[in-house]
Amino acid sequence: MRAVVYLALLALALGAVLTGELRVALALAGTKALLVGAEYMELRSAARLHALGFAALIAVLVLVLIVIV
Amino acid sequence: MPVRTSGSTESSPVARRALLDPPGGTLMWIVVALELGAFGIAFVFIALLRRSEPALFSAGQAALNPWMGLGLTAALVTSGWLAAEAVHACRTRAFVRARRFYGAAIATGLGFVVLKVIDYVSKARAGHGLGVNDFWDAYVLATGFHFAHVLVGLGLLASVARRVGKTSFEDEETAIAGTALFWHMCDIAWFFLFPLFFLKI
Numbered sequence: 001m002r003a004v005v006y007l008a009l010l011a012l013a014l015g016a017v018l019t020g021e022l023r024v025a026l027a028l029a030g031t032k033a034l035l036v037g038a039e040y041m042e043l044r045s046a047a048r049l050h051a052l053g054f055a056a057l058i059a060v061l062v063l064v065l066i067v068i069v
Numbered sequence: 070m071p072v073r074t075s076g077s078t079e080s081s082p083v084a085r086r087a088l089l090d091p092p093g094g095t096l097m098w099i100v101v102a103l104e105l106g107a108f109g110i111a112f113v114f115i116a117l118l119r120r121s122e123p124a125l126f127s128a129g130q131a132a133l134n135p136w137m138g139l140g141l142t143a144a145l146v147t148s149g150w151l152a153a154e155a156v157h158a159c160r161t162r163a164f165v166r167a168r169r170f171y172g173a174a175i176a177t178g179l180g181f182v183v184l185k186v187i188d189y190v191s192k193a194r195a196g197h198g199l200g201v202n203d204f205w206d207a208y209v210l211a212t213g214f215h216f217a218h219v220l221v222g223l224g225l226l227a228s229v230a231r232r233v234g235k236t237s238f239e240d241e242e243t244a245i246a247g248t249a250l251f252w253h254m255c256d257i258a259w260f261f262l263f264p265l266f267f268l269k270i
Binding site: 002003005006009010013014016017020021022025026028029032033036037039040041042043045046047048049050057058061064065068069 | 088257
């Protein structure tokens with residue numbers, strides 16, 4: 001699963017460059033952050049409140065940035 | 070630190086942990102939350118600058134290469150994956166394997182450092198740097214703040230890699246999973262710096 005996430009992260013980073021659209025790239029950045037959080041930071045096994053708090057923080061950050069730009 | 074008992078090769082921690090017993094330790098999660106908060110404020114300022122001074126931002130971006138940004142991302146992401154594999158190897162007590170993963174994670178992390186130094190030197194030679202304008206102030210300060218975290222993260226990984234399987238840690242969870250947590254925080258911060266600076270207006 002960790003290797004799959006790694007390949008997904010590379011693909012999403014490439015996708016961000018190829019689209020060249022900042023709002024899409026920020027959404028992809030949020031997706032990458034959630035993948036890293038879930039798999040590499042082991043939030044899949046953390047308390048639900050902890051995992052949901054992290055996801056909410058990333059979602060708010062992405063939304064704020066998308067609204068600003 | 071929970072140790073897997075089955076022969077599965079799936080991710081190491083299988084049981085859901087208590088709120089006050091997070092993977093990587095509570096202290097490191099507090100550090101990560103504070104750091105991500107600080108980075109988040111920086112991202113908002115960069116986004117505001119992008120919106121308020123599009124011509125200045127666009128002129129500054131002309132000196133940045135998105136493919137260089139992608140290379141920096143690839144180096145960090147690769148290092149993050151290898152660090153996660155090292156933590157998993159430690160959790161399964163495969164310390165020789167863990168040390169190999171730590172070595173590879175540090176090497177690819179150093180790849181990021183080399184690429185970033187090349188980036189800073191080339192920009193400085195072209196006359197871009199602090200005090201030139203708002204774009205270069207934001208670029209140098211924000212990526213420099215991130216670069217400092219990368220150096221700290223590499224130091225933490227190296228200090229753990231040197232000891233893992235050889236000497237015991239007072240708090241193994243924080244030492245092993247916590248240092249990797251800090252390293253992944255550097256990944257996440259870069260995920261946002263990359264599009265904000267490198268994707269053209």
